[in-house]
Amino acid sequence: xxxxDDAARHAAKMAKxxxxxxxxxxxxTDQKGLVIVxxxxxxxxxxxxxxxxxxxxxxxxxxxxxxxxxxxMSTGERDLILDKFSGICQFHTMGEGFTWETQDKxxxxxxxxVAWEKAKELIRNPDIRMVLLDEINIALRYxxxxxxxxxxxxxxxxxxxxxxxLTGRNAKEExxxxxxxxxxxxxxKHPFRSGIKAQIGxxx
Numbered sequence: 001x002x003x004x005d006d007a008a009r010h011a012a013k014m015a016k017x018x019x020x021x022x023x024x025x026x027x028x029t030d031q032k033g034l035v036i037v038x039x040x041x042x043x044x045x046x047x048x049x050x051x052x053x054x055x056x057x058x059x060x061x062x063x064x065x066x067x068x069x070x071x072x073m074s075t076g077e078r079d080l081i082l083d084k085f086s087g088i089c090q091f092h093t094m095g096e097g098f099t100w101e102t103q104d105k106x107x108x109x110x111x112x113x114v115a116w117e118k119a120k121e122l123i124r125n126p127d128i129r130m131v132l133l134d135e136i137n138i139a140l141r142y143x144x145x146x147x148x149x150x151x152x153x154x155x156x157x158x159x160x161x162x163x164x165x166l167t168g169r170n171a172k173e174e175x176x177x178x179x180x181x182x183x184x185x186x187x188x189k190h191p192f193r194s195g196i197k198a199q200i201g202x203x204x
Contacts, residue, residue, distance in 0.1 A: 033129075033162040034180040035154055039137055039171035042185030043203075049132050049165045050077045057085050061129040064090040064122040068115045069135035069168075075204040090128075092118050095135070105142075112144035126159040137168025140175065151178045 036052075038045035056063040065081070070093060081089050094115035095108075115136075122131045140147045151174050158164060166175065176182050198204060 031161070033158060033160055035178060036163060036165045037171050037175060037179045037182045038165065038167045038185065039169055039182070040185035041169055042187040043190060044185050045167040045169070046134050048183070049134065049167050052165060053089060053130065053132055056130045057088055060088065062088055062127055063130040064128050065092065065132045065134060066115055066119045066122065067093045067095055067134045068112060068139045069095040073204070076201065090122065094118060109144045112139040116145055120153060120157070123158055123162060123164060126162065128162065130163040130165065132165045133167070135168040136166050137171045140172050141170045147172045147174045151175060154178065
C-alpha cells in the first residue's frame, strides 16, 4: 500500500466518522444547568473544577467558590481569583482545615453548616452561573451535612441554568444518582507515596 492509498483510506474513514458524529450532535439541542460531581481517590478533582471556574471567568460568566474543608492556606487559584477576578468570581473559604488537623467534630459540623448556608445563598442567585462547592463530599462523608437535604435543595431550588460542581472523594450514592455528570479520578501513581510532598504549582 502506498502512502497515497493510506492517506485516502484515512480521509474516507474520518469523513465517515464526521458524518456519524454530526448526526449525533444534531440531536443534542437542549441546555440546562448541570449538577457535576468530581470524586475518586486520584488527584485532580478540585483542579478540574477550578478549570471550569476559569472558563466561566473567561466568558464573563459570574461564578462563585465555597471551600468546605480547606483552611486559610494560600493557594494559587484562590490568590489569583481574589487578586484579579473578585469582581466576577466570589471566593469563600469557610473551612478551617482537614478533619485530621482540626480534630474537633462539633466545630467541623458548625463550619460545614455555615458553608452550606453560604452555598445555598449563592446557588439561589440566578445571576451566578456556576458555583463550586469544593470538598463538600468530605463534609457529606462524615455526615457534617445531610446528603438528602443537599440533593433535595439542588433539585428544588437550583435555578434552571445554574451549574453546581461538587468535589471530594467518596461522593455519596444519593449525590451520584442525582448528578448530571460524574467523573471519578482514578489513582494510578502519586509522588506522595514516594516521599514527595505537595508542591507549589501542582497541588496548590
